Amino acid sequence: MIEVHGDSVVIQTKTLYAIFQKGLITTLRSIAGESFIEISDGEVDKVASLELLYASGPHAELGRGPRGQIECRSLSDTCAEIRFSGWHADGVITLTEDEATGDLIVDPAAFSARPGVCACRWNVSGVLNDLELVAPFFQGVKLSLGDSLLQNTHWSWPHEWEAGLLILQGRTGGFWIHTEDTQYRYKSVQLGKNGAGAIGLESWAYGPVDNNLSAGGLSWKINVYTGDWQVPAATYRQWWWEAYGLQKVAETRAPWTKDVSMAISWCPNDVRILEALAKNVPPEKVLIHFPYWRTDAYDQHYPNYVATDAAIDFIQRGQEYGFHIAPHFNALEIDPSHHLFDLVRDFQYRHISTKEILGWGWDGVAIPVPSSNHQLTRNRSLNVMAKIHPGLKMWQSILMENMAKPVQQLKLDTVFLDVALATFNLHNCLVDNMTPTEGLHVELQQISKLSNGLVLAGEGLNEITAQTLSFAQVHLFRSYHDTISGLEGIGCPLNHFLFSKLTRSFGYSRLGGHTEEEKLRMRAHEAQGAIPTITIHSADELDEPNVEIQQMLKSVQEQH
Structure with a gap:
């Protein structure tokens, strides 16, 4: 069931019990009573549940501040939504119960009249400090969320965040968050921005974002489990295996x-x-x-x-x-001094925010690709290499x-x-x-x-x-x-x-x-x-x- 009580949403599935207050998940427990997220009433206003991210900054926090508004609405016994209105952006989080699995499905989206939107971020805070993060970074890490190696770090899928799941492992079990995406939607996770127990899950718009006004389109599934991290990992593996045939x-x-x-x-x-x-x-x-x-x-x-x-x-x-x-x-990659470079040069990787050409060179240490057209084609000895978008059929043919x-x-x-x-x-x-x-x-x-x-x-x-x-x-x-x-x-x-x-x-x-x-x-x-x-x-x-x-x-x- 999912019930709305004023500015709170109370969720109970066959596996978990959760409370959202003012859009922020403040309680997450297993049905057996083991707690994984706890935020006191006094801490609720300190973290924005939903943010809209801009390529050039600053980001917009939805629903916070003197003019912020948050409205919770019941849609059915198994679905509710939280509407956010802020001075600079508006948004919605839809909460749905998957009755078969007990998953809580969180679907965030946000928009603004200001162009340049690159992503929306759903923030999860208050993760208890006895939980360790098991995540597909560098083929797998198991670290306390408070570890200095994770604080204020950002991981983009699939280059750094190698699969769309995060597992929080406790003594006898834990909880996990994942997304079931086969559409190559870009996503990221921000760790430690709002403290040691903070996770930000980002849904990115495809570039170019200069004129983009909204972001969303990814549903995040959250559930609890009993046992070691292999339990949720096996569920994700089975989904992955079947989803891609x-x-x-x-x-x-x-x-x-x-x-x-x-x-x-x-x-x-x-x-x-x-x-x-x-x-x-x-x-x-x-x-x-x-x-x-x-x-x-x-x-x-x-x-x-x-x-x-x-x-x-x-x-x-x-x-x-x-x-x-x-x-x-x-x-x-292609050497810009190669005779085929001119054929594909318009399709070099460009950074989503700065638009700079992405690639590298080597001069004892890694160096960026020159932005000078003169220098670009005259430095073979420095191993200058430009990255070409692999979706280009002509690049595939050349290779x-x-x-x-x-x-x-x-x-x-x-x-x-x-x-x-x-x-x-x-x-x-x-x-x-x-x-x-x-x-x-x-x-x-x-x-x-x-x-x-x-x-x-x-x-x-x-x-x-x-x-x-x-x-x-x-x-x-x-x-x-x-x-x-x-x-x-x-x-x-x-x-x-x-x-x-x-x-x-x-x-x-x-x-x-x-x-x-x-x-x-x-x-x-x-x-x-x-x-x-x-x-x-x-x-x-x-x-x-x-x-x-x-x-x-x-x-x-x-x-x-």
Whole structure:
């Protein structure tokens, strides 16, 4: 039932009991009486339940202040709405009970006469401090909401927030929030803005937002559970599997992908490494990420994919042994000095707010793409790379054409696609009526058809890329190259639990076991369910392995 009492809405489903006061959820308990959210009457006016976000700021808080109005209306025994009127914006939150599951469905939307609206944010505050957040950030974290690593952080789907759910784990159970979206709607979560127990769930409008007046369109489901975090994660996994028809996808996965038990990232172009590996482990159980194979320098002159004679020899020798070698391609990026750049330059990624060109270069540290047209095409040595919207059919055609020859010439069974994680809302979000995330999904499906059963590996893993990638090279929490303090104990195998039926992850960088930091990084990846991964510079590290690599080689041997 859902009942309205003045400025409050009282909800009781078969699983939970909740109260909304002045639009803010102030109480959330299980039917058994375990409490998860509590806000006192004196705290209700301190947090706006609904906000309207602008690309240029400031944001509008609905219903607060001397002229703010909030009206609660009953629509039925299982549905109510809360209307907000503020000086600068208006909005509605619809509350619905799902009688079958006990879910409380929260559907927020807001609008204004002022253009430039980019999102609306539904705020949840007062989460009790004994709950830990289990979330798909960096393949899975389990941290107190009050942890400094989460305070005032923002996570965008699917680049950073890798699936649309959040789990709050308590001693014997908890609650979770998720959205069941298959339409590539962009969403984000803001943590810690209104204190340690604060979560802001954002529904974003597609760019461009310059003239946009409203945001909404996503329903958030909230429910309680008993047990560990795997309980709600399993429910989400089942929805994801069925919503995208993934059983058919699973049936197309190459059988050998399930047998890989070791990976090498950033493997040097040295056949002695293959010889040393073959002495220690079954080659057919090893995936090799192979970046240094082109006639061009690494990360320069994409999408030019021509193999050197040495790389041809390495790949052919590796195939004779039975290794699975994945040469490094790039899913989204083009060198602005490449002759094809002018054909697609109008479809470069542009930031949704600033409209700046998104990409990168390298000058000892990462640098932005030049905004100078003169500089843009004259800095190949700095690895300048512009991102092209993957929804553009011409880009898909260019990439397919340039990948097809090496795939067929080298008889590849797998390829690696860099920056496959880099899709997000843009100023130029819709190209050929597709978002970047949907466009990349289509692009990867096309690449897989370049040969019979071409296996795809790529950078990053989320609920969309998991549908096309068999292997994903993943990053540790804010530790792409350097390692943050406190990395140990942050991660949990959430994404492994969600996606491993389709996609297996492997490690990224600094996994040689030479230092305590490298040992920590190796352990952190394995704790998240990744395939044991090493990074080496020479065959000597396999002929005379340190303790960490020796243990890994032994572990692979014992499995077979």
